[in-house]
Structure formats: structure tokens, C-alpha cells
Amino acid sequence: MKISVIGTGYVGLVTGTCLAETGNEVVCVDINEEKVQKMRNGEVPIYEPHLDVLFERNIKAGRLRFSTSLEEGLNHGEIIFLALPTPDDGDGSADLQYVLGVSEQIGKMITEYKVIVDKSTVPVGTAEKVYKIIKENAKCDFDVVSNPEFLREGFAVDDFLKPERIVIGSSSERATELMQKLYKPFVRSGNPIIIMDEKSAELTKYAANSFLATKITFMNEIANYCEKVGADVDKVRIGIGTDSRIGKRFLFPGIGYGGSCFPKDVKALYKSGKESQYDFKILDAVIKVNDNQKIALLPKIKKYFNNDLSNKKFAVWGLAFKPETDDIREAPSLYLIDELLKEGSRIRAFDPEAMDNVAKKYKNKIDLTESMYDALENADALIICTEWSIFRTPDYNKIKNTLSCPVIFDGRNLYDIKDMDREEISYFSIGRKEV
Missing domain, CATH: 3.40.50.720 (NAD(P)-binding Rossmann-like Domain)
Incomplete structure (x- = not known):
């Protein structure tokens, strides 16, 4: 299949490289000319275990190319992934300027049916916004799909090539069939491709990250209490981790979580709740405890x-x-x-x-x-x-x-x-x- 990935940050580069690894022809588009030239020369701009091997192999095979031209990317791909930044807007909400800005350009440029895939982590209702913006300018059919990533930094290549699940949010049978065809090589062991509506798919990513952040934060709270009463958090961790309902993972206490996902996604979900007149009290506590834990x-x-x-x-x-x-x-x-x-x-x-x-x-x-x-x-x-x-x-x-x-x-x-x-x-x- 012919695939284009708009944005070559962490998610976009891993997505494009891994899709090329299964035989697809992939064009990755980025506005940074210097970065694009370095990638053309075989230089991986991020550190991620095993990515360099796949990157080099697929460039040599001609399955992975890089461009600064959005038009080239749109002409090439039948499926267009949007892997663009959605940073904190300053008040906790996700900044969608890059996603919506590119969507406007896409509407003006596409001349035949395309599947536009939101790969970035975006608030509930973003696929609807993207569809509306493209529709204002497009003169051909298209569909917008939500396909959130579940990549752990440090394990992203394995996570993409051997996913526990793939979530596809789509109300279009045509788009769903294309997405299932694209991902079929990655689920040969039987792990599920889960089809749902776009809004549920968007929320699934936020809910997953927020739950894991809450689990980490809960253990940090327990650790802080252990210090007050003389208990040993390592023994407590083992004691509760053997309960299959709880599990062993994400129970290690420390100085808080960080990175590009958990902090941003927890705040964005909390902010989205406020905008819908819902108060996520648990997430409010998670944010405050984690901020304090970083300097524990x-x-x-x-x-x-x-x-x-x-x-x-x-x-x-x-x-x-x-x-x-x-x-x-x-x-x-x-x-x-x-x-x-x-x-x-x-x-x-x-x-x-x-x-x-x-x-x-x-x-x-x-x-x-x-x-x-x-x-x-x-x-x-x-x-x-x-x-x-x-x-x-x-x-x-x-x-x-x-x-x-x-x-x-x-x-x-x-x-x-x-x-x-x-x-x-x-x-x-x-x-x-x-x-």
C-alpha cells in the first residue's frame, strides 16, 4: 500500500518506518528542510532502540522516503497519517493548530479519495473538526479515522510491530476495510483490531494514559505514607502486585512520571472534562501529587x-x-x-x-x-x-x-x-x- 505520514516526530517516524518494514511504500513529510535532508542521508533524528536498523534498511530498499512537500505526500498516499504535535496550550488543553492547519491544506490539495488518519493524541471531537475543515475545501470523497498510538518510548518499535491491540475509530466501512488491510500483518498472532466510533477511539488513548499515570501516582502516595509510618514500599508493592486484578506493572515508586505523553494527556483530559462541565477529581489529584513528587x-x-x-x-x-x-x-x-x-x-x-x-x-x-x-x-x-x-x-x-x-x-x-x-x-x- 502507499502511505504518507505528515510529521516526523517521535510517533511519525516510528509509524512510517515500521509501516515500510512490512512492504508498504511510505513517504514521510516534514517542513524542516535540514531534518529532512539528514533523514535522506540515513541519520535518525531521535534515539529509539532498533529504529536505526529498520530505518536504514527501508531507505536502502526504497520503501521509505522523505519530503518537505505536503503536495507530494498527498499525491503519493492512499492513507494519510497525521502525526503532528499537540502540545499543551498553556492552560492544559491540547493545541490543535498544527493538526487543523494541515487539515485545511489537505482539503485544498486532494483530488481523489483519501483516508486521513489522526495518529496524534487529540481530544474527543477532533476527528469531527478535521472532517469539517477538509470538507469545506475538498472536491472529492474522503474519510477521517482516529487511530491512536500506544507506543512506549524505549520500546516503540516492538510496540508497533507486535501491538497488544490496534484501535480504529471510524464510521466508514470503506475506510475501516483499508485500515484493517494495512494492519493485518501486525496482528497475525491474534491480537485484536478493535473497531469503534471516532470519539471513543480518541478517548481510549487519553483514558489509557491517565489510568497508568494514576496507578503510578497512587504508588507514590503509598510510598510517601510508608515513610511516615515505617513501612517498606517494596514489600507493599510485591504484596499487591501479585493480585491479578492489580498486576505488577506501574507499581514502582519514584520521583514521578514525565515524558511527552502522561503529563500532557492527563492535563488535556482534565481540561476537556472542564469544557464539558465534568470535574475529573481524580485527575486533579494526580496532577498535583505528581508535581510535588518530582522534587520529593x-x-x-x-x-x-x-x-x-x-x-x-x-x-x-x-x-x-x-x-x-x-x-x-x-x-x-x-x-x-x-x-x-x-x-x-x-x-x-x-x-x-x-x-x-x-x-x-x-x-x-x-x-x-x-x-x-x-x-x-x-x-x-x-x-x-x-x-x-x-x-x-x-x-x-x-x-x-x-x-x-x-x-x-x-x-x-x-x-x-x-x-x-x-x-x-x-x-x-x-x-x-x-x-
């Missing part, structure tokens, strides 16, 4: 240093919002770093993939090091913000010998408390006793 280590750090952090030097391991990505959007590490800088502290930080993005944000305000142990040089404490695998089994002797004093503030509960006690390292984590 700060009181512990202040207490340890007698409320004087001026000229203290902190090593920070982990800057991305989660492992296996270079994405720093809404990363808890950045919130904590900002607070430490306000206190007059100095920062030496390391992350396996997110260094370039952090350098663009902070310029010369913090020092970025070439290795995790370089960050420890003369630091007064180590702070862990992201649970990268390379941080899980460190050289404790090297940590003790390099830090000015052996103390770790762990926002991801990477280490065993008994090990820290045995190593004679002062250790502060989330929801567990202090060492």
Missing part, C-alpha cells in the same frame, strides 16, 4: 545538609524522563536540578543518551560529564533520577572514593538497603527506611 528528594537533601545547599556540588545520574530514550520533556531530573540551582548548588550530570538535549536547555549552567563516574568528582552527594541499567550495579568502592562523602539520594530505588548498609553508604530512597 529535595527535602531529604536539604535535611541532610542542614538546609544549606549553597556551593554544594551534586552528581546527577540520569536525565531522560525514563531509560532507553533521549527524551527530557517533563523529566523529573530537570525539576530537581532547577530547584538545586535556585539553592546555589552546582551540578555535574551524566546520562547515556540525553546529554545533547540537556546541553541545549542548560547551556553552561551545569556540567555534563563523559562517564557516570566522572560526575562524582568532588561531589558532595550522588542523586539518581533515571533507572538506566548501567546504574544498577555500580562500583561502590569507586563511588565512596570519588565522592566527598558517601551519600546517595535515589529517586528510583535502584539499590538494596542491606547492600548500602554493608557498604557504609548513607542512602535515602523513596518509601523505604533511611540508611
Whole structure:
């Protein structure tokens, strides 16, 4: 099939590459000429495990091409994916200017039947808006479909190639048949393609992300309470996670969720509820608790240093919002770093993939090091913000010998408390006793 993807951000690039991998001819369109040229030269603009292999293979095979021309993309594809940004509009609502702006252009350019697919995460009713805008200018038949993505950063390629489910929101039999044909190679193991109306599909994505964000936040609340009463959140987590009704996933406490999806989507659903005169009280609490959780280590750090952090030097391991990505959007590490800088502290930080993005944000305000142990040089404490695998089994002797004093503030509960006690390292984590 001939497919076009408008927008080559995280979702668009993974979508286009993976669709090419199953033999489709894909044209990806982006207005950034420099970015398009780099992709034509085989340069992947984002870090995502395994994406580079598929990217290179499909470019060489001629199945994956890049263009700055929307007209070229529309002429090529029978199915047109809109994978455009829907950022926070400042008040929590999703900014649809890019989606609706392109929709207006599509209406003026298409000359034959197309299926226009909302791949971006958009509020309920967006497909209706897109259809109306295109209809004002189009002189041919078309359909608008909602097809939300469920891609986890760090696992996006596997999630796309082996999806647990595919949701298609469509009231058109013709469009539905084309979408089912497109996705048939991805569900050979029997996982479902779920057909529903457009509004239900749009809400499904928001509901899924908001539920997972709520689950994370609930465990963080339990962790905070554990600290008050002397319970161990790791034991509580195991105790409830073995209940099949609850499950083991998304129960690990820490310093809050971040990234491009959970924060934005929870706020957008909450805002959409307000616009429909519905008050999502649970989501209101989730947003507030998560905002506080991002700096949950700060009181512990202040207490340890007698409320004087001026000229203290902190090593920070982990800057991305989660492992296996270079994405720093809404990363808890950045919130904590900002607070430490306000206190007059100095920062030496390391992350396996997110260094370039952090350098663009902070310029010369913090020092970025070439290795995790370089960050420890003369630091007064180590702070862990992201649970990268390379941080899980460190050289404790090297940590003790390099830090000015052996103390770790762990926002991801990477280490065993008994090990820290045995190593004679002062250790502060989330929801567990202090060492």
C-alpha cells in the first residue's frame, strides 16, 4: 500500500518506518528542510532502540522516503497519517493548530479519495473538526479515522510491530476495510483490531494514559505514607502486585512520571472534562501529587545538609524522563536540578543518551560529564533520577572514593538497603527506611 505520514516526530517516524518494514511504500513529510535532508542521508533524528536498523534498511530498499512537500505526500498516499504535535496550550488543553492547519491544506490539495488518519493524541471531537475543515475545501470523497498510538518510548518499535491491540475509530466501512488491510500483518498472532466510533477511539488513548499515570501516582502516595509510618514500599508493592486484578506493572515508586505523553494527556483530559462541565477529581489529584513528587528528594537533601545547599556540588545520574530514550520533556531530573540551582548548588550530570538535549536547555549552567563516574568528582552527594541499567550495579568502592562523602539520594530505588548498609553508604530512597 502507499502511505504518507505528515510529521516526523517521535510517533511519525516510528509509524512510517515500521509501516515500510512490512512492504508498504511510505513517504514521510516534514517542513524542516535540514531534518529532512539528514533523514535522506540515513541519520535518525531521535534515539529509539532498533529504529536505526529498520530505518536504514527501508531507505536502502526504497520503501521509505522523505519530503518537505505536503503536495507530494498527498499525491503519493492512499492513507494519510497525521502525526503532528499537540502540545499543551498553556492552560492544559491540547493545541490543535498544527493538526487543523494541515487539515485545511489537505482539503485544498486532494483530488481523489483519501483516508486521513489522526495518529496524534487529540481530544474527543477532533476527528469531527478535521472532517469539517477538509470538507469545506475538498472536491472529492474522503474519510477521517482516529487511530491512536500506544507506543512506549524505549520500546516503540516492538510496540508497533507486535501491538497488544490496534484501535480504529471510524464510521466508514470503506475506510475501516483499508485500515484493517494495512494492519493485518501486525496482528497475525491474534491480537485484536478493535473497531469503534471516532470519539471513543480518541478517548481510549487519553483514558489509557491517565489510568497508568494514576496507578503510578497512587504508588507514590503509598510510598510517601510508608515513610511516615515505617513501612517498606517494596514489600507493599510485591504484596499487591501479585493480585491479578492489580498486576505488577506501574507499581514502582519514584520521583514521578514525565515524558511527552502522561503529563500532557492527563492535563488535556482534565481540561476537556472542564469544557464539558465534568470535574475529573481524580485527575486533579494526580496532577498535583505528581508535581510535588518530582522534587520529593529535595527535602531529604536539604535535611541532610542542614538546609544549606549553597556551593554544594551534586552528581546527577540520569536525565531522560525514563531509560532507553533521549527524551527530557517533563523529566523529573530537570525539576530537581532547577530547584538545586535556585539553592546555589552546582551540578555535574551524566546520562547515556540525553546529554545533547540537556546541553541545549542548560547551556553552561551545569556540567555534563563523559562517564557516570566522572560526575562524582568532588561531589558532595550522588542523586539518581533515571533507572538506566548501567546504574544498577555500580562500583561502590569507586563511588565512596570519588565522592566527598558517601551519600546517595535515589529517586528510583535502584539499590538494596542491606547492600548500602554493608557498604557504609548513607542512602535515602523513596518509601523505604533511611540508611
